Amino acid sequence: MDNVIRRRTPGARLARWSLYAVLIGMALFYLLPLVVMLLTSVKPLEEIRAGSLLALPQAPTLAPWVKAWSEACTGMRCEGVGGYFWNSFRIVIPAVAISTLLGALNGYALTKWRFRGADLIFALMLFGCFIPFQVVLLPMARTLGWLGLSTSTAGLVLVHVVFGIAFTTLFFRNFYVSIPNELVSAAKLDGAGFFRIFWRILLPISAPIFVVSVIWQFTQIWNDFLFGVAFSAFETQPVTVALNNLVNTSTGVKEYNVDMAAAMIAALPTLVVYVLAGKYFVRGLTAGSVKG
Amino acid sequence: MSALEIRQVRKDFGATRVLKDVSLSIDSGEFLILVGPSGCGKSTLMNAIAGLEPVTAGEILIAGEDVTWRTPAERDIAMVFQSYALYPSMTVRQNIAFGLEMRKVPKAEREAAVERVADLLQISPLLDRKPSQLSGGQRQRVAMGRALAREPKIYLFDEPLSNLDAKLRVEMRTEIKKLHQRLGTTIVYVTHDQIEAMTLADRIAVMRDGHILQLGTPEEVYNDPVDMFVAGFMGSPSMNFIQATLEGDAGAYRLAIETPESPRLVLPWPAARETPAMADAVGGRAVLGLRPEHFSEEDLRLGDRAEGTLLAAKVTVAEPTGADILLRLPLGDGEVTARVGPKASIAAGEWIELRVDMSRAVLFSPDSERRLA
Amino acid sequence: MVTTTLGDGTGSAASRRTPAARLQDWLPRLVVAPSFAISLFFVYGFMLWTFVLSLTNSRMLPQYDFIGFAQYARLMENERWWVASTNLAIFGGLFVVICLVIGAGLAILLDQRIRQEGVLRTIYLYPMALSLIVTGVVWKWLLNPSLGIEAMVQGWGFESFQFDWLVDSDMAIYTLVLAAVWQASGFVMAMFLAGLRGIDDNIIKAAQLDGASLPRVYWRVVLPCLRPVVFSAVMILAHIAIKSFDLVMALTGGGPGYATDLPATFMYVHAFTRAQIGLGSASAMLMLGAVLAILVPYLFSELRGRKHG
Numbered sequence: 014m015d016n017v018i019r020r021r022t023p024g025a026r027l028a029r030w031s032l033y034a035v036l037i038g039m040a041l042f043y044l045l046p047l048v049v050m051l052l053t054s055v056k057p058l059e060e061i062r063a064g065s066l067l068a069l070p071q072a073p074t075l076a077p078w079v080k081a082w083s084e085a086c087t088g089m090r091c092e093g094v095g096g097y098f099w100n101s102f103r104i105v106i107p108a109v110a111i112s113t114l115l116g117a118l119n120g121y122a123l124t125k126w127r128f129r130g131a132d133l134i135f136a137l138m139l140f141g142c143f144i145p146f147q148v149v150l151l152p153m154a155r156t157l158g159w160l161g162l163s164t165s166t167a168g169l170v171l172v173h174v175v176f177g178i179a180f181t182t183l184f185f186r187n188f189y190v191s192i193p194n195e196l197v198s199a200a201k202l203d204g205a206g207f208f209r210i211f212w213r214i215l216l217p218i219s220a221p222i223f224v225v226s227v228i229w230q231f232t233q234i235w236n237d238f239l240f241g242v243a244f245s246a247f248e249t250q251p252v253t254v255a256l257n258n259l260v261n262t263s264t265g266v267k268e269y270n271v272d273m274a275a276a277m278i279a280a281l282p283t284l285v286v287y288v289l290a291g292k293y294f295v296r297g298l299t300a301g302s303v304k305g
Numbered sequence: 306m307s308a309l310e311i312r313q314v315r316k317d318f319g320a321t322r323v324l325k326d327v328s329l330s331i332d333s334g335e336f337l338i339l340v341g342p343s344g345c346g347k348s349t350l351m352n353a354i355a356g357l358e359p360v361t362a363g364e365i366l367i368a369g370e371d372v373t374w375r376t377p378a379e380r381d382i383a384m385v386f387q388s389y390a391l392y393p394s395m396t397v398r399q400n401i402a403f404g405l406e407m408r409k410v411p412k413a414e415r416e417a418a419v420e421r422v423a424d425l426l427q428i429s430p431l432l433d434r435k436p437s438q439l440s441g442g443q444r445q446r447v448a449m450g451r452a453l454a455r456e457p458k459i460y461l462f463d464e465p466l467s468n469l470d471a472k473l474r475v476e477m478r479t480e481i482k483k484l485h486q487r488l489g490t491t492i493v494y495v496t497h498d499q500i501e502a503m504t505l506a507d508r509i510a511v512m513r514d515g516h517i518l519q520l521g522t523p524e525e526v527y528n529d530p531v532d533m534f535v536a537g538f539m540g541s542p543s544m545n546f547i548q549a550t551l552e553g554d555a556g557a558y559r560l561a562i563e564t565p566e567s568p569r570l571v572l573p574w575p576a577a578r579e580t581p582a583m584a585d586a587v588g589g590r591a592v593l594g595l596r597p598e599h600f601s602e603e604d605l606r607l608g609d610r611a612e613g614t615l616l617a618a619k620v621t622v623a624e625p626t627g628a629d630i631l632l633r634l635p636l637g638d639g640e641v642t643a644r645v646g647p648k649a650s651i652a653a654g655e656w657i658e659l660r661v662d663m664s665r666a667v668l669f670s671p672d673s674e675r676r677l678a
Numbered sequence: 679m680v681t682t683t684l685g686d687g688t689g690s691a692a693s694r695r696t697p698a699a700r701l702q703d704w705l706p707r708l709v710v711a712p713s714f715a716i717s718l719f720f721v722y723g724f725m726l727w728t729f730v731l732s733l734t735n736s737r738m739l740p741q742y743d744f745i746g747f748a749q750y751a752r753l754m755e756n757e758r759w760w761v762a763s764t765n766l767a768i769f770g771g772l773f774v775v776i777c778l779v780i781g782a783g784l785a786i787l788l789d790q791r792i793r794q795e796g797v798l799r800t801i802y803l804y805p806m807a808l809s810l811i812v813t814g815v816v817w818k819w820l821l822n823p824s825l826g827i828e829a830m831v832q833g834w835g836f837e838s839f840q841f842d843w844l845v846d847s848d849m850a851i852y853t854l855v856l857a858a859v860w861q862a863s864g865f866v867m868a869m870f871l872a873g874l875r876g877i878d879d880n881i882i883k884a885a886q887l888d889g890a891s892l893p894r895v896y897w898r899v900v901l902p903c904l905r906p907v908v909f910s911a912v913m914i915l916a917h918i919a920i921k922s923f924d925l926v927m928a929l930t931g932g933g934p935g936y937a938t939d940l941p942a943t944f945m946y947v948h949a950f951t952r953a954q955i956g957l958g959s960a961s962a963m964l965m966l967g968a969v970l971a972i973l974v975p976y977l978f979s980e981l982r983g984r985k986h987g
Contacts, residue, residue: 036787039780040801043864046816047804053819066820066830118709126706134710138717145921145969147945147962149720151955152727155740156720175720178713195390198357199451204378204407206698207705213403217394236809238924243950253811257928260815269819280812287807291800294807295868374695376702 050280054078054273061269077270081278085271087258090247094275097255101235101282103166104251108173109230115174116181116226117219121211123182124189125197135186141179149176150243157244164246172244173234180233181226188222189215224293232283232294252279306369308333308491309354309459314363316349316515323349325515326363331508334489340502341512342538347495350512351463354493356380368458378407383452387464389444391436397447398432404455422450425484442473449484462494466501478504499539503527511535528665533674536594536667542631544594545641548671551583551591558583560593560668562637564618570636572614575664580678586670591677594667597631600643600659617658623651632657725966732959740955749960759961762939765851769940770919772855773862777915778908780859781866786896788867789874799871802864810861814928817857818844847937850930854922854938857929862918866911873907874900913976920968941965 049066054077056070064071083093119138123131153172154163162168192215200210241251250258256279260272287294309331316324323346331337339347352358354365356377365373372380383404391400401422402415410418423429426446436444445465452460465481466474482505485492496502502509503523510520511534519531530536536544549560549572558574572593574583600616618634625631625647632643632651643659651657668677695703735745753759784802788795805813820826823842831839843849877900885895923942930938932947939947941961949958 032787032790033792036784036792036798039784040798043801043805043860046813046820046860049820050816061825065833066826115713119713122706122709128703128706131710134714137722138714141717141721143917143969143973144721144725145942145962145965147921147923147942148728148966149724150946150962151731151740151949151959152724153720175716178716179721182713193388193390195386195388196392198352198355198377199384199386199390200392200403201357201377202355202380202382202384203404203451203455205403206378207702207709209407214392214394232807236811236924238809238811238927239946242927243946253809253924256809256815257811260818260928261931269822269825272815273819276812276815280808283807283809284804287804288800291803295803374699376696376699379696379698 050273050276053270054081054277056270058266058268058270077268077274078278080268081259081271081274085259085268085275086262087255088247088262094252094255094259094278097250097252098278100166100249100255101251101253104169104173105231105234108170108177108234109227111170112174112177112181112230113223113226115178116183117185117216117223118211119178119182120185120187120189121215122207123186125192125194125210125215126207135182138179138182141176142183146176146239150239154244164244164249166249169240169244169249169251172240173230173237177230177233180229184222184226184229185219188219192218221293224290225296228286228290228293231286235283255279306333307331307366308335308368309493310364310366310369311350311354312364312366314350314353314365315361316346316353316358317361323515324353324360327515327517329510329517329520331491331493333491336485336492336494336505336507338494338496338502338506338509339512340496340499340509340538343497345512346515347497347512348463351384351461351493351495354459355382355384355461381457382459382461383455383457384461384463385448385452385465387467389436389448389468391444391447391451393436396433396435397428397439397450400436400447401432401450401454404451408455418454422454425453426450441469442477445469445473445477449481453484453488458491460490460492462492464496465494467496467498481505499541503539509539511538530594530667531676533592533594533669536669540596542597542642542644544596544667545636546669547593547595547637547639547641549591549593549637551586551589551668551677553587555579555584558587560591562593564636565638567618567635570614570616572661572663572666574666574668574678578664578678582670582677583668586677590671592669592671592674594669595641595661596665597642597644599662599665600641600645601662602645602649602657602659614661614663615658616661617656619656620651620653623653634659728959728962731955732963734956736955736959738953738955745956749956750964752957753960753964756957758936758939759941759944761936762941762944765938766919766940768851769854769858769922770916772852773858773919774912774915776855776859777863777866778911780863781911782870782901782904782908784863784867785870785874786900788871799868802867804864805861806865808861810922810924811928813857813861814925817853817860818929821853821856844930845934847934850934850938854925854929858919858922858925861925862915866915869907869911870904873904877903909976909979913972916972917969920965920972941968 052067052070053061055073055075056064057072057074057076060068060071081093082095082098084091085093087094087097123135157163157168157171160168160171162171196214197210200214205213235251236253237251238253238257241254242257245251245254256275259275307330309329311327311329313326313328314324315322315326327346327350329337339350341347349358353360356372356375356379360373363373364371367380367382392403395403398419401419405415405418419432420429423432426449428443428446428450431439431443431447436447439447445468448465462481466477469477478501485505494505506523508521509523509526511518511526513534519526519535521529526535527539530539533546537546547562549562551558552561552571553559556576556579558579560572560574562570562572564570616636618636620632620634621640622633623630624633627647629647630645630649630651632645633640634643634657645651645659649657669675670677730742731740732749733744733746734740734742735748788798792798821841821844823829823845826841828839828841831841843853881899881903882895885899886892890898921942922940923946926932926938926940926943932939932943942965945958945961945965948954948961
C-alpha cells in the first residue's frame with residue numbers, strides 16, 4: 014500500500030487519529046490481564062481488598078512471589094509451585110529434544126529420499142496433529158501402566174514425544190521440500206551417504222526450522238494441561254497442573270496475590286520465549302496450522 | 306572400449322514411459338550433448354547415468370563395468386547442476402574438497418587438488434567465501450571446480466549455463482570448450498539450447514519423447530537432419546518448411562510451389578541428391594526444408610554461373626540484427642525467413658530477388674515427417 | 679520434480695544391487711519406521727481402542743463385555759452431555775465469529791502503514807504464548823465480582839454496574855468466550871496480516887486507479903483474496919473450541935454446577951473421576967467425529983483447490 018498519495022484533509026486526519034485510537038484501545042484490552050496479573054502479584058492482600066484492580070501498589074512486596082514459589086498449597090501439600098516449575102522443565106527438555114530430532118530425520122527422509130509410499134506415510138502421520146486428545150487418553154493410561162511408566166516423568170515425556178512427532182515432522186518436511194534436491198544429488202555423487210548428507214549438508218542450514226520446531230514444541234508442552242493432569246502424580250505434575258490446584262485449593266484465606274504470582278511464574282518461560290523469538294513463534298503457529 | 310555405454314535403457318514413472326529403450330555409446334574423451342525440448346527425457350537419462358534415478362530396464366556400463374545397480378557414489382561420476390547445488394554452509398574450499406573427503410583422500414592431497422582446480426578456473430581469491438557471497442558466474446565456476454577436483458571417469462553437465470545471463474553464458478561456453486580441449490575429459494552435457502549444442506559438442510543426440518532421434522556430429526545433425534523435428538529444432542532462426550508438389554522423373558525432379566498472388570515457382574532438385582524414395586512420392590506433396598542462409602541476394606556478378614533458382618517476393622518484415630538482415634517473405638502457403646547480408650537496403654513492402662541454394666535443401670515426407678532426400 | 683522411487687525394481691533387479699545401494703534404499707524407510715509405527719499404534723490404534731471401550735460397559739477399569747451402542751444411547755439421554763454439546767455450539771460459534779471479526783479488523787487497520795506496527799502486533803499476539811490455565815486463572819480474577827472489573831468500575835462511581843457473569847449460570851459460558859477470544863484473536867490477526875501482505879500490491883493500486891475508495895478496495899478486492907485464510911482460521915478455531923479443556927478447568931471448573939461443561943471436560947470427568955469409562959469413551963468418539971466433520975471437507979477442498987491451481 015505504499016506509493017499511494019493520500020489526501021491531507023481534516024477528515025483524513027480525523028480518520029487517522031481514530032485508527033490509532035482503535036489500535037491502542039485494543040492493545041490495552043490485550044495488555045489489561047497481564048498488567049493486572051503483575052500488579053496484583055506484588056500487592057499485599059489488604060490493598061487488594063481495599064483498592065481497585067488497576068491501582069498501583071502502595072507497598073509493593075515480593076512476598077506473594079516467594080510464597081507462590083515455595084510455600085503455597087497445591088492440593089494437599091504446601092510447597093509452592095517451584096518444584097513443579099522444574100518438573101515442567103524435566104518433561105519439556107527431553108520431549109522437545111527427542112520430538113524435534115525425530116521430526117528432522119523424518120522430514121529429511123520423507124522429502125529427500127522419497128521412497129514408495131512416502132506421501133501416504135506422511136499423510137497418515139499428519140493426522141496426529143488433528144485428533145482431539147481425549148480420544149487417546151484412556152488407552153494411553155493403560156499403555157503407560159503396562160510400560161511401568163504411569164505417573165512418571167518418563168511417561169509424560171513419552172506422551173509428548175508421541176503426539177509431538179506429527180507436528181515436528183510437518184515442520185521439517187515443509188522446510189526440506191523447499192531445499193533443492195540437487196543439493197542431495199550432488200552430495201550423493203560426492204560419495205556421502207544418508208546420515209552424512211543429513212549431518213553435513215542439511216543440518217547446517219536447518220537452524221531456522223529447528224528454532225521454529227523447538228519453540229513450538231516448548232510452548233505446547235510447557236502449556237499442556239490435559240496430559241499433565243491425566244498422567245501425573247503429585248511428585249511429577251507439571252506447573253500448569255500445580256497452578257490449577259493452587260488456585261482451586263479452597264482451604265484457608267484466598268490469597269489472590271499468590272495466585273497471580275504463581276500464574277506469572279507458570280507464564281514466564283513461554284512469555285520470555287515469545288519476546289525473544291516472536292518471529293519464529295508466529296512462523297510456527299502459521300506453519301503448524303495453515304499448512305496442516 | 307567405450308567410456309559410457311547405455312543399452313536399451315527404459316524408465317517408467319508410473320504409467321508414463323519417459324525413456325523408451327535408449328541406447329548410446331560414448332568414447333573416452335568425447336563431448337556428447339543431449340539436446341531436446343523440455344520433457345524429452347534428457348534429464349532423466351542424465352540422472353539414470355548418475356544413478357540418481359534407478360532405471361526400469363536396460364544396462365548402463367561405465368568403462369566396461371556394469372554399474373546399473375550401483376549407487377551414485379560407486380559410479381565415479383561428477384556432475385554440474387543447473388542450480389549449481391553448492392553446499393550453502395560450506396566455503397568454496399570445503400565445497401570443492403567435499404567429494405575427496407568423502408572418498409577419504411588425505412588432507413594434503415585434498416588441498417593440492419583444491420589449489421589445482423582453483424588455478425584452472427581462476428577462483429583462488431574466492432576459496433574462503435561462502436556460496437551466498439558469490440555471483441552467478443562465480444558459483445558456476447565453483448560448481449565446475451567441485452566436479453573437476455575429483456578427476457572422475459565421466460563428467461555430467463545438466464544445463465549448467467541456463468541460469469546465467471546471455472553474455473556470461475557465451476563466455477562460460479568458450480571456457481568449457483577450452484577446458485575440454487585441455488583436459489580431454491569425457492563429458493555428457495544436457496541442454497535445451499541448440500547453439501550450445503552446436504558449439505560445444507563432438508556429437509549431438511537429439512531427443513524427443515524418450516527416444517534419441519538422431520545421433521551425430523553437429524554438422525550432420527544440422528545439414529543432414531533425419532526428420533522435420535530435428536531439422537526444426539537445430540538452428541536459429543529455424544528451418545523453413547515449404548509445402549510443395551514433387552514433379553518430374555528421376556534425373557529431373559522438380560518441386561512446384563504455389564504462392565497466392567504470385568506466379569508458380571518451380572525449383573529443380575539437384576540430380577546428385579536424388580534418392581530412390583523420391584520415385585514413389587512423385588505427384589504427391591512434399592515438404593521442402595530450406596534454412597534462412599540458403600537464400601542469398603541475387604548477385605549479378607555471378608551471372609550464369611550461379612547455381613540455384615531465382616525467386617522474387619515482396620518483403621513483409623525486415624529485421625536487421627546487425628550482422629545481417631532477416632527477411633520475412635510469403636512463399637507457398639506461409640512465410641519463410643531468409644538471411645541476407647547487412648548491406649542489402651531492403652524495407653518492408655519492397656520486392657526482392659533471391660537465389661535459392663538447392664544443393665543444401667532437404668526434402669521431407671509430409672505424412673511421416675521423415676527425410677525423402 | 680517427478681517422484682523418485684528407489685529400489686522398486688523387480689525382485690531380481692533388487693538383488694543385483696550392491697550392498698551399499700541396498701542399504702541406501704532401506705535406510706530412509708528404517709529411519710521413518712519407528713515414528714510411523716508410533717503413529718499407527720498411538721493414534722490409530724488408540725482411536726480404535728477407545729471405540730472398542732465405548733462399546734463396553736467399562737466403569738472403573740476397562741473391561742470387554744460388549745453392550746453395543748448402549749453407551750451412545752445413554753449419552754443421548756444424558757442431560758449433562760446435552761448441556762455440554764449446546765455449550766460447545768454457543769462457545770464455538772461465538773468464539774469463531776468474534777475472533778474472525780476482530781482478527782480481520784485488526785489486520786486491516788494494522789495494514790495502513792501504522793507506526794510501531796511491530797510493537798502493536800507483539801501485544802496483540804502475546805496471549806497465544808500463554809497456557810490456557812494461566813489465561814483462565816487471570817480472567818477468573820478479573821471477572822471476580824467482588825474484587826475484579828465489577829468492583830473496579832463500581833469504584834469509579836458507577837454503583838449500579840454489574841458484571842457477574844462468572845457466577846451466573848446463564849452467562850458463565852460467555853466468560854469462556856471472552857477469555858478464549860482474548861487469547862486467540864491476535865493469532866487470527868497474524869494470519870490475516872500475513873494474508874494481506876501476500877496480496878499483490880499492484881491489485882490494490884489498480885483498484886485505486888479505477889477510482890475505488892479504500893474501504894471498497896478492501897471489501898471488494900482484498901477480502902475475497904483472503905478466502906483461504908478465513909477457511910484455515912475457521913478450521914483452526916473450531917478445532918481449538920472442540921478441544922477446549924484447560925480453559926474451562928481453570929476459569930469455571932465447568933460450573934456453576936455444570937453450566938459451562940464442554941464435551942472435553944465431560945469426557946475427562948466421566949472417564950477419570952466418575953468411573954464411567956464406557957460413557958467417557960463414547961463422548962470422546964463423538965468429539966473425534968466432530969473434528970472429522972470439520973476436517974474432512976477442509977482437506978477435501980484443499981486437495982481439490984490444489985489440483986485446480
